[in-house]
Amino acid sequence: MPSSAGPSIDTITEGGRVTQVGEGQDADETTPPVMTFGAPTAGEILAERYELVEHINNDSAGRLVWRGVDVVLRRPVAVVLRYPGGESATEMLQAAVAASRVIHPNLVGVYDAIDEADRAYVVREWVDGRSLRELVADGSMDGGRATAVGNAVASALAAVHATGMVHGNVHPGTVMISDDGRVVLADARTDGADTRESDVRAVGGILYFALTGYWPHAEAPLRGATAGHGRAAIPDAVRDAGGAAAAPRQVRAGVPAYLDDLTMDLLDAEIAPPSSDVLSAELARLDVPADDDYLDNSGPLRFAAEPGDEPSPLAAAGGRKVALGIAGLLAVALVGLLIGINTLGGDDEDPQTSPVAAPTSSTPVSEEPAAPVTRNLKISAARIIDPDSRNRSEVRDAEKVFDGDRDEGWSTETYPRSNFGNLKRGMGVWIDLGAERTVKSVQVNLSVPGASAELLTGTVNAPSTSTGDDQVLTAYLKNRIGQPFEAHDGTTMAFNGFDADQKYRYLLFWITDLPQSGNGFKLGVQEITVQGS
Known part of the structure; x- marks a missing residue:
């Protein structure tokens, strides 16, 4: 030892x-x-x-x-x-x-x-596993794996930033990959030297490092490098005469253009970075199986949305290479090429050769459907599920959990013990998304830490009565999303275990144990936010 x-x-x-x-x-x-x-x-x-x-x-x-x-x-x-x-x-x-x-x-x-x-x-x-620094020392990652790592880091930062805090210590030594593939971010700092923007730009550094094995932040290398933070173990990026880091595609072959563009945008000080939740949503959209064909890995990132949808938030936040603009330039180049060929050919053009129609401004650029954009989904209705009580006094104010105001929400009554005084199996908030949706994550903001709860789903929509609530709970307990929280020591619970191939309409945030509050036990649900497409 x-x-x-x-x-x-x-x-x-x-x-x-x-x-x-x-x-x-x-x-x-x-x-x-x-x-x-x-x-x-x-x-x-x-x-x-x-x-x-x-x-x-x-x-x-x-x-x-x-x-x-x-x-x-x-x-x-x-x-x-x-x-x-x-x-x-x-x-x-x-x-x-x-x-x-x-x-x-x-x-x-x-x-x-x-x-x-x-x-x-x-x-x-x-954590049984290795740091990103060690893994990349064995060889840089492909685009899909690098995207998955970046997605996990951005998702963690979004959760940190949602509480008003800054991580301040994102680099290849604090990103760890467990033996079962889980990516986790460790060891936040609180010295006040960092900002949310520097956290987000650090995700660009993580992507760059995962793709190339080099660290791109010459002006801000690994924090405390002069004191010896393992900086010598990570080589500096290849740079031009002006000190700018070479793009990942210039360092190694096979880097997808869309990921190259996104990485360099995050590292470009002249381009305002997106917020961490927007970046997380965009990377989640890109973090798809390699056999999915809606993403062209040889071309730039498509920021276009489906007809009637809002544009990708990342495009508004500073994405600079939009597929439509590239396609337009290619169309102009093709027209010029055809004109040049026609001019050089003169009267020698083969009359048996069918003429080639040049693309026009009305010619569709691509018939492929655009990738879905992850955003906050609208909650159309909510109600309190209280199956073990004949007194329905606690089922009011459910609409406050999705009104956008975290200062006002729904609350249980005060109980003598954490398990609802041994009177109930629990209580919960049932939400209706209005239609079946692809859900990425659910975030629940609570009044105080210390609660135990889980997220359930189902298809039953029974009447708001004790009997109806029991029907909902019985059906939904068979379908848990992710892992339950036990005596959670924070005021934000994030559930991410959704099946990408499944649609969801009804969700149930089910509380099993209450935290102490004053002389009793109670909990308030301040706001529920659902992200998906």
């Missing part, structure tokens, strides 16, 4: 090869060992709960990263320690507390943050 004085980057566990980067700092092989006094030892139990099993690595800021076990819940955890605690650990602990409030499939979960004065530590989810 590696000692704390000699960092070991990689460890073999039953789940595979692992790299656990400490609080966003890439472990740097060139950094001298960090000496600490009173270092923890294997078998030690922190906070009477977290047993240290094996030291994984030290980061360049002196944090120690251990693999551990939560002896209460019997689950593996990563423990990031800093010596000493107190004021020197404030930024690390604040970042961990902020990150713990956002629960999302593409964010590493943060479980605990403890300051013991002589040392401080953060306990977070253990």
Whole structure:
């Protein structure tokens, strides 16, 4: 087992090869060992709960990263320690507390943050897998895989930004890919030096790195590079005389034009980047199986929408190469070519050759259907599902969950215990999208943290009575979307486990346990947002 004085980057566990980067700092092989006094030892139990099993690595800021076990819940955890605690650990602990409030499939979960004065530590989810930096060291990714990684990172940032926070630490060392293919973003920072825009531009850097193996941000390399954040392990992008990075398609063959354009747009300081939720929606649209034929991987990104639909939000946010404009230029070039051929041919033109009609402005550019645009879907109706109560006093105000006002929503009454006083199986909010839709994600904003809930779906639309509510619940419990949240420590729940090949009309946000509020237990649902097409 590696000692704390000699960092070991990689460890073999039953789940595979692992790299656990400490609080966003890439472990740097060139950094001298960090000496600490009173270092923890294997078998030690922190906070009477977290047993240290094996030291994984030290980061360049002196944090120690251990693999551990939560002896209460019997689950593996990563423990990031800093010596000493107190004021020197404030930024690390604040970042961990902020990150713990956002629960999302593409964010590493943060479980605990403890300051013991002589040392401080953060306990977070253990990820069996490797960082993006390590994976790309074995070879750059194809367009489809790079798009999937970018989509996951943008989706995580959208969840972070929805709470008003900034991640501030997006780079190949904090993007991790688990052995089962899950992409997660780790180790947010809270030092105030970054913005939402810099987060979004960092997604361009992630795409560039995944496609080429180079880092494009010369003016803003990996944060803290001079202090040794593993920057030397990532080569700088190939640049022209003016310092501009070469486009991915100039670095390697096979990069799809649409992804090349999107990446360079995100990196171009003269083009305003889209918001993270818009970027997430656009990358989700592009993150499709390779055998889907509506996306031309050899040509530029199509920002056109279906007739009657709004244009792609990313086009309005700064996309610069629109397929229609390219097709128009090609049409003009073809007309010029035909005229030139006709002029050079003169009277020698073969009379048996059928004339070729030049394209006109009315000639359709393409008969292929445009890809669907992901946007916020309209909720046409909502009601409260309360199957175990004959008193229907809590079924009012359901319309407030989709009125656009997060300061006002629907709330349960106050109960003596979290399980609705053992009087009910739960309560929920049923929503109707008005028609069957392709749904990408559902975000639920709550009044307080600590609730347990899940998202269900079905086709039953029964009357708003106790009997009707029971029919809805019984039918919908068979169809869960994604994973349920247990004692969720944030105020935003994001559900993303929708089947791309299935249409949805009715959804049920079902609450199984209430958080404490004052002298009792209650919960408010402030707003429900559905994204899809």
